[in-house]
Amino acid sequence: MKHVIEQLVLSALDKAKNNGELEIAESPEIVIEKPKDPKMGDFSTNLAMTLAKPERKNPRAIAEVICKYLKNGGGQVERVDMAGPGFINLKMTPSFFISRLLKVAESGEDFGSSTVGKGQKVLVEYVSANPTGPLHVGHGRGAAVGNTLCNILQKAGFDIKSEYYVNDVGNQMNILGRSTLLRYQEIHQKSVEFPEDHYQGDYIKDIAGEIIEKHGAEYLDKPEEEALPFFRQVAAHWVLEGIKKDLKDFRVEFDGWFSEKTLYDDASVENALAWLRDKGYVYDKDGAVWLKSSAFQDDKDRVIVKQNGDQTYFCSDIAYHQNKINRGFEHLIDLFGADHHGYVPRMQAVMQALGYDRDVFKALLVQFVSLKRGGEKVAMSTRSGEFVTLKEVVDEVGVDAARYFFLSRSCDSHLDFDLELAKKETPENPVFYIQYAHARICNVFLTAQNQGVKVPEVSDVDLTPLVEDEEFALIKNILAFTEVVEKSALAKEVHRISHYLHDLVAVFHSYYNKHRVVTENESLTLARLFLLHCLRITIRNGLALMGISAPEKM
RNA sequence: GCGCCUGUAGCUCAGCUGGAUAGAGCAACGGACUUCUAAUCCGUAGGUCGCAGGUUCGAAUCCUGCCAGGCGUACCA
Incomplete structure (x- = not known):
């Protein structure tokens, strides 16, 4: 709607220019606003004020000229006048609005869509939580925001695909498998020591229990090297399926689930590294392999292969983001939890090292959720297994309320989520x-x-x-x-x-x-x-x- | 120390990228249901926009310096 007003103002400027009443050396940016007080009109512009300097004239004088030419606004303008220091206020005719209202009904479900996105291909990656345990409330915020962002971008004419990156290799997976194995042994009365850095949550016992149901004590006497891959695989699958279900119940679905493992299987990681090394952006030091990210505005260089030969997660992230671009995406948007903000400069560095514009990558940082119950803070800690899961929140307050709370605050402000309030069916909510x-x-x-x-x-x-x-x-x-x-x-x-x-x-x-x-x-x-x-x-x-x-x- | 985010009504937050008298919701107070749902509406009250400078016609918004909170600053993710 404002675009129409913009056109009207532009043509008025043109006429003023042609008649020599204004210079208009370069076409200014037209900002159309809604006046605070509806009595002032339907739209307003501060154009005359911004033109005051280049035209070297009093803003009010400029406004007067523009008003004069706006008056014949194709029968759509009912009234135009100047106010204050040089605002131009426009009041439109009823038919201006009515004719547009008819189009709303015609568009139906489509109403609200536009083409500002120009069909640009965008990949939005979100949640991407490690499949080592159920999603918690913090992930819920990321899920709601990411999902809604996709919807909005799509509506605005971007070509959107969404993806969940599954970190299904690496040390975390080993710990998950080992945690399950230990619980399995524990249930069989074997005295084991359960290390602190292993996953403490009760779901691990559930997984072990399911393994017992199917396989009994079969794995009890097998050596760890033999049992571990099985437990790792079963546990990872169990957890990931749980995540998928929780998200689905939260009305979040992805176009794709991208497995990190495939990047190793098809040598993408290897190739990316070789390519970067060839360009001189990768070097060896202290027995580790480093990316020269400091050459691209990162604070320092980053390790991509550790001394022990393991790749860091950052290493496969390089290959993953290269893969995204190879699939034809022009913009990569990643949603990060606020604790990952240190990742942003290094990902932008990766973009540059790979030969792309650093702005191809955009991170959307989502700040923390602090959970409350009737004003009291609910403590959360992943390590001890004492976290409130997304499922628990959704079960308690419902999907609508949960999503609303996550979506009604700006991402970069901390969110107080009060369970009691979200649950209430009163005007307080x-x-x-x-x-x-x-x-x-x-x-x-x-x-x-x-x-x-x-x-x-x-x-x-x-x-x-x-x-x-x-x-x-x-x-x-x-x-x-x-x-x-x-x-x-x-x-x-x-x-x-x-x-x-x-x-x-x-x-x-x-x-x-x-x-x-x-x-x-x-x-x-x-x-x-x-x-x-x-x-x-x-x-x-x-x-x-x-x-x-x-x-x-x- | 350095980097990112935040600081606006008693509470939770907006403020459309520099515009007109800083706005909602909740809480408080006073009103409105024989009429399409009162989970609503109407009204009152509530502010040194963290503090101090600067930039200009004009600053909650931009710049600088402080103060406070959160998060980072790993060969963890």
Whole structure:
């Protein structure tokens, strides 16, 4: 919608330039805003103020010229005036909004989509938690944000694929296997010492128990070298399947699950290293192999092969990200927990070493979640196995509430997640506010239906009965949806959607309390129903982006 | 020490990349259900935007320096 206004302003500038009233040496950036006070108009621009310097004129004088040429705005501009230090305020005609509202109904599920992404191929990698134990709340935040970011980017016209990178090789896997083996022996009354750095969680005992069910004491007397691969494989599979299920239950699905192991099997890691070594970005020191990441703005060089010959995770990350680019992705977005932020410069260094622009890689850092229960902090520690899992949270508060809490805060601020609050079905809990609006609208349609009124078709609806300020406030808010999605996509800021929906729905609730929709006046009823129809589409589409349900009844 | 994030109403947070009188929700207080769901609405009250400088027509927003909290600073992930 603002693009249209932009065009109007641009053409006004052109005319002013052609008539010699303004110089306009270079075309300025047009910023269209919504004035704080609706009395000021529907749109405003500070253009005259930004032009003051290059034009060497008083901003008010410039504004006056622009206003003059804006007045013939193709019959869409009702009023244009200058205010304050040089703001230009525009008020549009009702038909300007009405004609656009019709398109909302036409677009339906598609409303909100745009082409700002220009079909650029983007790979979003998120969660990617080590498959050594169940996901906890922190992963949940990453999952909700990553999933929603994909939805938003897609809606904004990016070509998105999502991926979970499975670290299925390395020392962590060995420890997982060994933890399971030890528990297995323990259950068979064998006295074992369970090391502190092994996985303490009860799920390890569950896995061992399942192995016993199928294989009994078969592995009890086998040497560790023989038993370990089996336990490692079974445990890894068990954990990964659990993760997949938890995510699915959380409405998070991936386009792909990428196994780290395959990068070793097909020699990708080896080849990447050889290539980098050939370029002189890899060298040997102290018996280890290093990447010269300091050549690309990283603090220091990083080890990729340890003294003992094991590769670091960072090593296969190089091959993995090269692999992503080889698959044709133009932008790589990784979601990291805040504790991984040290990884960002070294990944950007990798991009450069591989010969790409460092900005091809973008990390989205998601800050920590601190879990509370009625204001009291819930302690969490992975090592001791005392963590609150995603599943537990979802079981307790439900998917909708959990996702809403994760998605309504900016990623780079710490999140206080209060389980008691998320669970409450009272006005203290903001989750239901949006859903309630949707249910209310559905109920209005039910009432209308019971009285034999049908929702009008786009082709024959008469919207002239819509005259109330609140109605136009609603229409304007609905029409802003596409821009919100666009901006949210470009800024990669997921939380804008929930704030937008909250504001949108507030306007509705207020309207609902003031005006009746289903009345004796048929043409008015039809027009209002149509407006609500468009509103319902917007709420549904917005909630769909966030992966939150839109209930018809509450 | 260095790096990243954060500091806005009693609490939880927005503030659209420098604009007009800093906004919501919750909590507090006062009102609105014989009328499409009161999980709602209307109103009142609540602020030295961490502190101090700087940049300009204009700063919560940009720059510098402090202060406070979180997270990093591994041949762990």
